[in-house]
Amino acid sequence: MKKQNKVMLAAVWLALSGSLSAATVVTVNGVKIDSSDVERRAQNVQTNSNGQVSDGPQLRQYITNELITEQLVVQEAKRLKLDKSDDYKNAEAEALKQIKEKGLDKQPNFKQNWADYQNGLLMMAYANHLIKQKPVTEQQVQAQYNQIKSRYHNTDEVQLGEIVTNKAADAEAAIKELNSKKKFADVAKKYSMSPNTKNQGGIVPDYVSVVDLKDANTLVHQAVSGLSKGQFTKTPLKDGDVNLILYINDKRKISVPEFAKMKEQLTRGMEDEVLSQAIDTLGKNAKIVPAK
Structure with missing residues (x-):
């Protein structure tokens, strides 16, 4: 249900x-x-x-x-x-x-x-x-699994860090400090206006597939798809008055489990x-x- x-x-x-x-x-x-x-x-x-x-x-x-x-x-x-x-x-x-x-x-x-x-x-x-x-049917589940495996084969997932501010000057200051090798968590706590971001050191707990990110938010995908672990966007992404700096806290290849391990979940x-x-x-x- x-x-x-x-x-x-x-x-x-x-x-x-x-x-x-x-x-x-x-x-x-x-x-x-x-x-x-x-x-x-x-x-x-x-x-x-x-x-x-x-x-x-x-x-x-x-x-x-x-x-x-x-x-x-x-x-x-x-x-x-x-x-x-x-x-x-x-x-x-x-x-x-x-x-x-x-x-x-x-x-x-x-x-x-x-x-x-x-x-x-x-x-x-x-x-x-x-x-x-x-x-x-099992054939339907197998077909669904094959689509998933094909979609995510040899693709990455990332764990993002975020600094969100409605002050352009703070966004520029944050980027300057990141360029000077200051820790992302410290910079996020200093400049991000989001309480949750401050508490988590700017890091979003969940990983997101780069493929899924392309479908969900083209702008963010373009900003992070070429970044490696430890890198960040040198120019803030803007949405109205909001300025967003993205950081790659981790990046890894997606490993799709074997069919037997996903069968029950896919069936449900x-x-x-x-x-x-x-x-x-x-x-x-x-x-x-x-x-x-």
């Missing part, structure tokens, strides 16, 4: 609060999604984020989209009578047994939590049903794509009406 659906299942038993003055946000094939649904999911996300996610229109829209997807899948699962299947009934019975053993059925918000959990089970049942109907990814396409089709065929 999609990652967001798995997250929803994992969090479903956290305390969720509803609104006393719920209003319809959108209807999906005649089924209402209320503001109370969005509210309790928003509170849940904020609680789990330890303050990293703040409430606002973007979060509310994201949750609304998730609820629409959930409703589309649940409706389709019921149309296919997956809620009547032995697998679903057994999973539901086992979950309810564990819930009662822990006394969670005595919680005041049990009814809503249980409804959410049942929806999650139905979404999983739909995903399993779909994969059985449209299985990803291709199954997720099958599910995503099916949900897109459900959405195109649905009657989704936002509240006026």
Whole structure:
């Protein structure tokens, strides 16, 4: 299943609060999604984020989209009578047994939590049903692997350092200090305006493929593709008032693992794509009406 659906299942038993003055946000094939649904999911996300996610229109829209997807899948699962299947009934019975053993059925918000959990089970049942109907074959996985191996054969990946400043004078001063052999981390901490950059000494933890970088950002690709480890851009890249200096902290050849080591991961990814396409089709065929 999609990652967001798995997250929803994992969090479903956290305390969720509803609104006393719920209003319809959108209807999906005649089924209402209320503001109370969005509210309790928003509170849940904020609680789990330890303050990293703040409430606002973007979060509310994201949750609304998730609820629409959930409703589309649940409706389709019921149309296919997956809620009547032995697998679903057994999973539901086992979950309810564990819930009662822990006394969670005595919680005041049990009814809503249980409804959410049942929806999650139905979404999983739909995903399993779909994969059985449209299985990803080993030949398809092998073909996907061959494309990956061909794309990244004899190519590099880099770990970048960044100095970001909105002052052209600071960018020029930073380059001058780098030219005088000062450590990149020290220069980044001195001139970069990004707190995260300062804390990490300007180094981005993850490596990025130079091939992928070409597709994602042509300007950055052109700036770093000819640089070796330890080198940096002699001229700041500009985006409006922002000045960016890039540094190659590390550069190495990409090693594509053998097929056997990637098979499971590739299969899951291709199954997720099958599910995503099916949900897109459900959405195109649905009657989704936002509240006026």
